[in-house]
Amino acid sequence: MSKTLEEIITSPSLVRENWLPTELAVREVLAFERRFGLRHLKLACHAALPLILSPELVNLIHLNFLEGEGIPWVAEVDLLLSPLCRPVDEGLYEVEPAIREVLLVELENQFGWERPFTLAKFLEFYLARKSGLKLRPQIIQTQRWIAQAYLNPDLVVQEMTHLLESSLSEENHILGLSEQIQVTNTVELLAEPLERTNYHEEYQYLTDNSKVLSEIFYGDEQKLKEKIQQEQAEGEIREEELRQLAPSVLRQLGISRESREEKFKDLFSLELPAWLQECLSAYQSDSGQDKSEDNDLICRAFNFAYQLHRGQYCKSGKPYITHPIAVAGLLRDLGGSSTIIAAGFLHDVVEDTEVTPEEIEARFGVEVRNLVEAVTKLSKYNFSSKTERQAENFRRMFLAMAQDIRVIVVKLAERLHNMQTLEYLNPQQQQRIALETREIFAPLANCLGIERFKWELEDLCFKYLEPDAYRTVQLLVSEKRIDREARIETVTNTLREKLQEIGIKVLDLQGRPKHLYGIYHKMHNQGKEFEQIYDIAAVRIIVETKEECYRCLAVVHDQFTPIPNRFKDYIGLPKANRYQSLHTTVVGLNARPLEVQIRTLEMHHFAEYGDGSELTSDDKKKFQLLRQRLDWRKEFKDIQEYWKYVNSLNNLFDDDVYVFNLQGDVIFLAQGSTPVDFAYCIHTEVGHRVKGAKVNGRWTTLDYPLENGDFVEIVTSKNSHPSLDWLNFVVTPNARKCILEWYKQSRMQESVRSPRKRTGQ
Numbered sequence: 001m002s003k004t005l006e007e008i009i010t011s012p013s014l015v016r017e018n019w020l021p022t023e024l025a026v027r028e029v030l031a032f033e034r035r036f037g038l039r040h041l042k043l044a045c046h047a048a049l050p051l052i053l054s055p056e057l058v059n060l061i062h063l064n065f066l067e068g069e070g071i072p073w074v075a076e077v078d079l080l081l082s083p084l085c086r087p088v089d090e091g092l093y094e095v096e097p098a099i100r101e102v103l104l105v106e107l108e109n110q111f112g113w114e115r116p117f118t119l120a121k122f123l124e125f126y127l128a129r130k131s132g133l134k135l136r137p138q139i140i141q142t143q144r145w146i147a148q149a150y151l152n153p154d155l156v157v158q159e160m161t162h163l164l165e166s167s168l169s170e171e172n173h174i175l176g177l178s179e180q181i182q183v184t185n186t187v188e189l190l191a192e193p194l195e196r197t198n199y200h201e202e203y204q205y206l207t208d209n210s211k212v213l214s215e216i217f218y219g220d221e222q223k224l225k226e227k228i229q230q231e232q233a234e235g236e237i238r239e240e241e242l243r244q245l246a247p248s249v250l251r252q253l254g255i256s257r258e259s260r261e262e263k264f265k266d267l268f269s270l271e272l273p274a275w276l277q278e279c280l281s282a283y284q285s286d287s288g289q290d291k292s293e294d295n296d297l298i299c300r301a302f303n304f305a306y307q308l309h310r311g312q313y314c315k316s317g318k319p320y321i322t323h324p325i326a327v328a329g330l331l332r333d334l335g336g337s338s339t340i341i342a343a344g345f346l347h348d349v350v351e352d353t354e355v356t357p358e359e360i361e362a363r364f365g366v367e368v369r370n371l372v373e374a375v376t377k378l379s380k381y382n383f384s385s386k387t388e389r390q391a392e393n394f395r396r397m398f399l400a401m402a403q404d405i406r407v408i409v410v411k412l413a414e415r416l417h418n419m420q421t422l423e424y425l426n427p428q429q430q431q432r433i434a435l436e437t438r439e440i441f442a443p444l445a446n447c448l449g450i451e452r453f454k455w456e457l458e459d460l461c462f463k464y465l466e467p468d469a470y471r472t473v474q475l476l477v478s479e480k481r482i483d484r485e486a487r488i489e490t491v492t493n494t495l496r497e498k499l500q501e502i503g504i505k506v507l508d509l510q511g512r513p514k515h516l517y518g519i520y521h522k523m524h525n526q527g528k529e530f531e532q533i534y535d536i537a538a539v540r541i542i543v544e545t546k547e548e549c550y551r552c553l554a555v556v557h558d559q560f561t562p563i564p565n566r567f568k569d570y571i572g573l574p575k576a577n578r579y580q581s582l583h584t585t586v587v588g589l590n591a592r593p594l595e596v597q598i599r600t601l602e603m604h605h606f607a608e609y610g611d612g613s614e615l616t617s618d619d620k621k622k623f624q625l626l627r628q629r630l631d632w633r634k635e636f637k638d639i640q641e642y643w644k645y646v647n648s649l650n651n652l653f654d655d656d657v658y659v660f661n662l663q664g665d666v667i668f669l670a671q672g673s674t675p676v677d678f679a680y681c682i683h684t685e686v687g688h689r690v691k692g693a694k695v696n697g698r699w700t701t702l703d704y705p706l707e708n709g710d711f712v713e714i715v716t717s718k719n720s721h722p723s724l725d726w727l728n729f730v731v732t733p734n735a736r737k738c739i740l741e742w743y744k745q746s747r748m749q750e751s752v753r754s755p756r757k758r759t760g761q
Contacts, residue, residue, distance in 0.1 A: 025098035028083050029106070036078055039071045044079050045110065048103035049119045051146055051189070052139050053080060053093045057126065064122060064698060065115075092139070097189055104192075116193075118662065120150035121711050122697025145186055149193040157194060157203050160187065162352065184213045273329055276302065294338035301342035301364060302328070308353045315424035323417060324348060330413040334450065340406050343371035347410055350376045374407040375414070408444060412453050415441045419460040434464040458517040466520075473516050473523075485511070487589045491539055491560075498555050499541075507601055508542040538595035542604050546571060549598045553582050556596050560586035563593060571603070659710045669706065672731045676702050679714045680735040687738055689716035703729040721746075 020028070033041045046061050047053055058076045079085065084103075085093040095103070107115055124147040127140065148156045160183050187194070187210040194203060272280070282292065283299035305324050312320035328344035336344075342364055349355045350372060361369035419437055422430050438461040445454040463470045488511035496509050522528060541552055549571060556562075566585035574580045581599040588594035657671050659678060669677055675693030679686045693700055694713040706712065722739045730736055 020096050020098040022098055022102075025096070025102050028096075028099055029102045032082055032084055036075065036082075039069055040075045040078060041106070042066060042069055042110065043071055043075050044082075044084055045103045045107035046115075046119060047079060048095050048100045048107065049116060049146065050123050050143055051095055051097075051100060052088065052143055053085065053095065054091055055080065060126065060698075061119075061122070064694070065119070100189075101192075114662065117150050118697060118713075120147045123147040124151065125696035125698060142186055146190065149190040153194050156190070157206055158351070161206050184210045188214075273325065275329065275332060276325065297338045297342050297364065297368075298328075298345075301345040301368070304363065305345040305349060308349050308355060312352065314421065316421055320348075320352075323421075326417040326420075327410070327413045330416060330453075331410065334409070334413075336409070339365075339367050340371065340410065342368050343375070343406075343410055344413060346372050347375045347414060351379055371404065371407055371410060374404060375410050378407065378411055409450070412441060412445050412450065412457075416453055416457060419457060422460065422464060430464045434461045437461050438465065455515040455518070459515050462517040462520060469520055469524075470516065473520050477516065477519065487592060487594070488539060491588055491594060494559060495539070495541065495556065498559060499552060502551070502555065504548050504552060504555075505544055506541065507544065508540070508604075511539055538597055540604075541596065541598045542601055543598070544600065546600060549582055549600065552598050553584065556584060556586060556598070560588060560594070562586050571599075657706055657708055659706050659708075659712050662711065662713055667712075670731050673706050674703050674729055674731070675700065675706070675712060675714060676726050676730050677732040677735045678706065678712050680730075680732065680738050682714065684738050686714055686716060687735065688722055688742055689718060689720045691715050691717040691720045702726070 019025075029041070029044075032044060043058070043062060043066060046065050047058050050057060050061075055076065058079065062071060062073075062076060080093045084099050085095055088094045104116065123143060127144055127147065145156050145160070183206075187206060191207075279295050279298055280302070282295055302325070306321050309320045309324070314320050314323055324345045324347065327347060328341050331341050331344045346360060346364070346368065350357060350360070357369050357373045360372055415437060418433065422433060425433070437457055442454050442457040442461065445451075445457060492509055492511065496506060499506050499509075541556075543549060543552055563585045566583075568583040571580045571582055580603040581597050583595065583597055585593050585595045657669050657673055659667050659669065661667060661682070667678060667681055669681060675695065676687065676690060679690045679693075690702065692715040693702060693704070694715070695704060695706065695710050697711070697713075722742045724739075724743065726739055727736060730739070
C-alpha cells in the first residue's frame, strides 16, 4: 500500500528543538514580571511581536502604544538586557521564540485580539520609513513577513513558497541554503497567524516542505534520504506525494528535478488553441518587411512566459502555462491589442518567477511593463468585504488603484479563468473566491460593459455559492433544451424567410440563451415559477437601421401573436444607461412564450460593451465575415472602439483618496483630506471630540494629508471640541459644515447664558 508524506515524515518540525522548552519560557516570563512588575511586562508583550529589536524600535513601541501606562523609560533597557532577549548583532536583540509565543498570548489576554494587528501595521510602517537601515537582508525580510503574516498572510505564504522553489540555485548553493533555513524557521515562528490564510493548500504545501527541510537541517539527513529513496524504489510512496515537494527539496533528497520532470512530462499534453498555433506558424515563417509587429510581440511574450513557467503546475495538475494562454485568449476574444494580449501571457511572471519589471520593459516595452506591474500590485490585495457598501468601496478602490483600466480588464480575464478552474480547489477556497468574485469582479465587468464576462462570472459564482439552486435551474433548463432548440430553429427560419421577402437585410438572427443566474434571479426576486420566465431563451435580430427595427417588429407581430403588456420600446425611450433595443414577447410554437429582441449593430455593441462602442463601416464588414465562421459567443472579436472607451475611464477616480479604519473598512475621501475630515466622515460626534490621530500606527498632526492605503485611528476625548483653526485645512464640505454648525450652536448657548449672568449681578 502506498504511503503519504505524513506517514514517512512522522516526527514534528525539528525547528523547535533549538527553542527554549515551553515550560521554561513560561517560567522566564513570570520571573520577569516578579522582578520588574506588570508595567514592564506590558512593554515586553508589545515588543515581542517584531522579534528583532533595537533600542529605537522599543522606544517607538513605548511611545505609540503605552505612553499613558506610566512605564518608566528604564524599562526599555531592562527588557533588552533581560533573559527574555538575546543579542544577535551590534545594537540588535532577538526575543527568544518560545518566550515570544508566551508574550503574544499574554498580549491578546490583556489588550484584545486586535492589538497584534495594530502592532503589525505599525511594524510595516516602521520598516517602510526605515528602509535605509543597515540591517542584514534576512532580518528585514523576516520582520516584513512578521507584519504581513497578520495583515496579508496569503502574500507571505506565496512569497515563502516562491523563495522555497527558487532557492538553492546551481550558481549559489550557500545563499540558497540560508534562504531555505530562513523560510523553515519563519514558517514555524509564524504558524499561528499563517494558519488563518485563505490559501489553505498553499500553506499545507509550505508546511510540508518546511517539515522535510527541518529534518534535513536539524535531524539525520542521510537517514531521511535513504528512507525516501527506498520507499520510492519499492513503489511504496505515492508519485503525487513527491510532486508536493519543491524542486530544491527534491534535490536535497537526491531526487533530481530533471528525472522528475521526465517522469511526469507525458501525463499532460500541451494543446495550444488554434489562434495561437496560427500566430506561432506565422511568426516562424515571417521575415524581414513582411513581419507583423503585433504578431511578433504576442509570440515573443508567449515564448518568454512558456520558458519561465516550465516546471510549474496548476492545481489541476496541468502545466501552469495553460493559465496565461487562457487569459491571453480571453483578451484576444475581446478584441484586445497585441499589447494587452502580451500582458495576458506575462501577468504572473513578476510574481511567480525571478523576472523583474525592468527586464520586461527591456524585452517588450514600457507599456507592457506597466500593465504587468500594475496587475502584480493588484494581486497582492485581498478584496473581501463584509457589507454591500464595503463591496462597492472595494470596487471603487480597485479602479482607483489600477490607473489604466486595461489592468482591470486583464484582472477580469484572469479571474474568469480562475473561476473556470475553481473545481480543483478545496471548498473553503471555492467559497471565498466565488464570494469575492460576485461582490467585486462581476460588478466591475458590468461597470466596464463586458457583459460576456459578467454573465459567465455570475453563473460560476452561482454554481459554487448556491449549488443546490444551481443544479435545480440547470436541470430545469436542460430538460427543456431539445424541445426549446427545435422551437427556436423553426421560429428563426420563419422570420429569416419573411424578412428577406420584404427586403430587410438581416445581419444576425439566432437564439440567445439566458444565463442560469439570470433565470434564478428572476425566479427568486419576482417569485415566479420556471414556466413563468418568458426569456429562458430568446431570439435576437440584428439589422442595419433604426427604421428596419420597427419594420422587423411588424413582421414578428404579424407571424406570431404578441402577449399584451410585454412590449418595451427602448429605442424610442432608452434605459438610463442608454441601452436601446425593441423587446417583445410573443406566443411561439406549441403556445410557448418567446422573447424577441430587435436592434441595430451599433445598439448591439453598446449593449455588450458599453459606451464608446460605435463601429466604423470596416468593423461592420469584419463582423459580418466573422459571423459566418464563429458561433454567437465569439461574435465580438474585432471591436477596436471598445478600447477607446476603456481608456476614457482611466482618470475616473483621480479625485479620491481611500483609507482604512482599524476594522479594515474602506473610507473614500476627497484628495487632500486630513484626519479631521476622516473623523467627521465616521460620525459628527467623533469629529467634535477629536483629540489626536494615528496614521499607520504613528501619531500625526490633525492637518496631516492622508494618502491612499493609510490606516487611520482617531483618538477622542469628552473634553475636546472643534477648533476654528480646523477650517484652514479640512477639505470635505461635511467637515466644514459640522465645524461651523458646532460654533453656531455654541454661540447660541452662550447668548442664552449671558443674560442670566447679568440678571444675577
